[in-house]
Amino acid sequence: MFDFFKEIFDGFVFNFIEGDRWKLLVDGLWVTLKITGLSALLGIPIGFLVGLVRAIEERDSGKRKHSFPVKCLFKVLDIYVTVIRGTPVMVQLLIINFVVFVGFDFKMLAAVIAFGLNSGAYTSEIFRSGILSVDFGQTEAGRSLGLTSAQTLWKIVMPQAIKNALPALGNELITLLKETSIVGYIALIDLTKSYSIIQSRTFSAFWPLIAIAFIYLVLVVGMSKLLNIFERRLRKSDKR
């Protein structure tokens, strides 16, 4: 029994404490968080705008004729969402790093752009469905009171749309965090990649992999907790 615990303890010390190898995990974690955070900062505004435009397009379809430039915009956004959703994020990352930025060393930037654009396409669909889920009667009520379409959108439709979209948006952020684990392919050393460095020195796969899995899990659980608090705050008008 004692031997068993000793073995665990030694394994832990050897993999993380000796040679300050835990610092590799911390550095990797920092890279993961940086990519996730910056991609979200890029992706959510993109998704919001694209989703808003596409929701308006859908709502107006058949009711109003749009000018040529507006129709072009609709088409471009449609292609953007189709292409991003139709190809693996891994391929997108490789294209941006090795094709778009060929000859440059912009790995971090490439990762943020790739994940930002990718996340933007997915969140745009989340925002689009959130906006369309708000009953059109709400818009009519706002407009019939003499509010402009912009006022109706911001004061009446958006608060309800965002509340409806929040669970799916949280899901997307969690997915984003975990998807960044492929940046090792463009030689960024994130949390996942730090495994191979530790493993190459200690020849043990068990400890670094378990540790990394645990760190991801803690991050995701923390994010869901935060989102829950936020959702509950927005839901205060649902009480009966």
Next chain:
Amino acid sequence: MISVKNLSKNFGDLQVLKNVSLDIQKGEKVIIVGPSGSGKSTLLRCLNLLEIPTSGNIIFDNTDITDKKCDINRIRRRMGMVFQNFNLFPHMTVLENISLAPVMTKRLSKEEADKKAKSLLERVGLSDKANAYPSQLSGGQKQRIAIVRALAMDPDVMLFDEPTSALDPEMVGEVLEVMRELAENNMTMVVVTHEMAFAREAATRVLFMDEGHILEDAPPEEFFQNPKNPRVKEFLSKIL
């Protein structure tokens, strides 16, 4: 006050309004009845341009509101609208629902709007609900709040689109009571409804619509006792 000239409205191939003309004077209470699909709601919704007419003109206080140059938001501020499904804003308290439009359109300051909202709530006997959310109210209460919300803009005319059709029979009375009081205070009203008793006592004119035409336009006594059009006779014999 409102003058409708040769109004037509098509939904795709379906012509819902066929060359309808109508004059409404200040202080009149015009009640529109007729079978479902006869175009009565569409006519009402054209009056504040929630539906854009296919052809024809609508003149409101010497302004042609079907003119592209007309600022419809300005016109809508003078026309209150009450919907079948209430369309209260679920993310706002009752007080916020009522004072939103007066504040956003800069008619009143926040304090003035709240004060006015409270006095209107008192008038319909719902002062205690000022800080409730719509989800906490009954259908009848919601519709009374919706009427108050429209009244907060001090409209010159009130449009009612089947205001009691979505209510439990028990709650119809309390809503009609508020409308009756409005009528007595000389509000100009256009009401689409199936409540014949209300039409009989509150109307100054009753219109009968069928298949996009106004078939009968008469004071209530004449309309109910002595209708000229055979289609109206048939309709009345079925429902009275």
